[in-house]
Amino acid sequence: MEKEPKRRLLKVKIADKTYEVWANSDDEESFMRDAAKIVDTQVEVRMKEKGEKDIQRVLAMVCLDAMVARLKGDNDIDVIESTVFKHLDYLQKYFSPSNQN
Template sequence: MEKLSIRIKVADREYGIKTLPDEEIFLREAGKLIREQIQKYRDLGVKDTQDILAMIALDCLVARLKGDEQTRRLQKMVFDKMTQLDQTITPTLSA
């Protein structure tokens, strides 16, 4: 698959990125979300772009860690339920 050349604006700079066509929408959405977060922090009175980007990076990683933990809990819940069902069904199948 051929890569596309796109430009994404982050803070005060534009970046040229080569991406697969099916990833372009995610890059553009990420750029939009970053711009929105920058505006949120500017509205809160944070002026320094580096400080704003650092806060956005922290926000993103905290959200990622929370999502990873939620995924682990859901996987464990599914595994536990499958184990319970297996323990219920196996004796019936053996009989």
């Protein structure tokens, strides 16, 4: 019988406010903590260095930046997969055992 993952309640701080979130694994906990630090840093940069005052606008722009990066990453993965599969098809076509004399 497989053991169900133990959920953990975490506290992360973003823009001087603490939020409680659940993690289902050590990896997920690590990702959440790292993500919260990145978001907090981006909020700080936008508010202090860029002079933004509206926290809702700052958080919206940080979210938008994160989603753009995610979509770019997803697109890059699609391009890489397509290229790899194209090359694998080529290798199989010309170098498979059935093509050997």
